[in-house]
Amino acid sequence: MNCRHCQHTLEYKFVDLGSPPPSNAYIEPNNIDKPENTFPLRVYVCEHCWLVQTDDFVQAETLFSPSYAYFSSTSTSWLSHAELFVEKIIERQHLDENSFVIEIASNDGYLLKNFVQAQIPCLGIEPTKATAEASRALNIPVLERFFSEDLAIELVNANQTADLVIGNNVLAHVPNINDFVAGLNKVLKPRGIITMEFPHLQKLIEFNQFDTIYHEHFSYLSLHAVMTIFNHADLTIFDVEEITTHGGSLRIYACKNEAAKAQMPSVSKILNTEKEMGLTDLSIYTSFQLKIEKIKSDLLFFLQGLKQKGFSVAGYGAAAKGNTLLNYAQIKADLLPCIYDAAESKQGKLMPGSHIPILSPELLKTNQPDYLIIFPWNIKTEIQQQLDFLTHSKIVIAIPNIEVVK
Numbered sequence: 359m360n361c362r363h364c365q366h367t368l369e370y371k372f373v374d375l376g377s378p379p380p381s382n383a384y385i386e387p388n389n390i391d392k393p394e395n396t397f398p399l400r401v402y403v404c405e406h407c408w409l410v411q412t413d414d415f416v417q418a419e420t421l422f423s424p425s426y427a428y429f430s431s432t433s434t435s436w437l438s439h440a441e442l443f444v445e446k447i448i449e450r451q452h453l454d455e456n457s458f459v460i461e462i463a464s465n466d467g468y469l470l471k472n473f474v475q476a477q478i479p480c481l482g483i484e485p486t487k488a489t490a491e492a493s494r495a496l497n498i499p500v501l502e503r504f505f506s507e508d509l510a511i512e513l514v515n516a517n518q519t520a521d522l523v524i525g526n527n528v529l530a531h532v533p534n535i536n537d538f539v540a541g542l543n544k545v546l547k548p549r550g551i552i553t554m555e556f557p558h559l560q561k562l563i564e565f566n567q568f569d570t571i572y573h574e575h576f577s578y579l580s581l582h583a584v585m586t587i588f589n590h591a592d593l594t595i596f597d598v599e600e601i602t603t604h605g606g607s608l609r610i611y612a613c614k615n616e617a618a619k620a621q622m623p624s625v626s627k628i629l630n631t632e633k634e635m636g637l638t639d640l641s642i643y644t645s646f647q648l649k650i651e652k653i654k655s656d657l658l659f660f661l662q663g664l665k666q667k668g669f670s671v672a673g674y675g676a677a678a679k680g681n682t683l684l685n686y687a688q689i690k691a692d693l694l695p696c697i698y699d700a701a702e703s704k705q706g707k708l709m710p711g712s713h714i715p716i717l718s719p720e721l722l723k724t725n726q727p728d729y730l731i732i733f734p735w736n737i738k739t740e741i742q743q744q745l746d747f748l749t750h751s752k753i754v755i756a757i758p759n760i761e762v763v764k
Contacts, residue, residue: 377397461480
């Protein structure tokens with residue numbers, strides 16, 4: 359395979375997680391006997407542009423199907439994050455009823471509903487049917503399409519260029535990242551800006567967050583690699599913020615090259631931090647597999663120990679993170695009988711690969727396990743607050759290592 363950005367041959371493996379099913383391919387119980395689609399989940403690093411990327415085995419249309427089960431509004435902390443961002447960006451960019459905002463991967467309207475409330479015209483671009491319909495129910499106009507340079511040209515021809523283009527946790531999800539970023543440039547007004555949020559590769563490596571690797575994430579992004587890709591599309595990243603979402607993310611601000619915004623000190627600061635950590639050196643990538651093998655072994659040892667001692671255990675949060683971890687460790691219902699999740703779209707289904715049942719958290723009120731493992735560790739504080747009624751269960755996280763947090 360060649361690099362998705364610079365086309366150099368990929369030689370160096372970062373992670374090999376075997377061949378699990380897609381992490382959001384939840385199973386209906388009546389389909390339990392049908393074969394599952396599985397795909398290799400291998401990640402490589404390009405030593406020329408330092409883009410970290412999955413092997414090419416699965417298409418986006420396969421992953422983001424009409425039944426795609428991830429709804430952003432399930433997380434109250436994420437809703438708050440979106441609301442605060444909208445307040446900030448309206449003031450920073452002086453947006454009003456004469457402005458136009460486009461959000462790519464607008465999901466269920468978790469963010470754009472704040473622009474609708476502020477009476478600022480907006481458009482969501484969202485390929486998955488269920489989440490797009492949820493947005494329309496909030497009076498948000500939605501194009502049910504994958505974003506691309508061709509779609510950007512259609513929007514330009516329809517006089518729908520944007521003062522602000524937003525993309526939260528989508529840049530890592532696109533297989534053709536050059537085409538996607540070229541489309542950002544095209545759909546942007548001459549003085550408009552782009553904001554993109556994405557999990558920071560530096561945090562993934564620093565805190566062993568290998569469970570954030572799944573088929574839906576085609577790329578794992580450093581600021582260095584993203585700047586290279588944006589520069590190739592005649593876009594300049596002039597500011598960047600470190601944010602806490604998804605275990606540590608970056609929010610970049612970009613504009614067309616000719617808009618000539620001065621680069622803020624934050625850009626060089628993070629680039630220097632990445633270089634000091636070794637993100638432009640092969641050794642940090644080629645040694646990562648050993649770290650995740652230890653996490654797998656520790657989790658298996660922990661669960662087997664609980665079973666031998668007669669303790670009950672369950673999981674909380676049927677997240678893609680959990681599926682990556684469970685399938686890599688080959689954990690099934692014999693060690694983890696069930697997982698509770700607040701998303702009604704997942705309840706009653708089975709986890710892909712492991713086939714662990716997903717139940718409503720209401721059942722926890724009458725059936726508290728001795729140990730409860732939280733898989734979406736990035737929102738563990740929010741989850742602990744939701745589960746404050748638990749008096750018996752000990753709360754556990756597995757990343758970056760096994761820890762009883764309560």
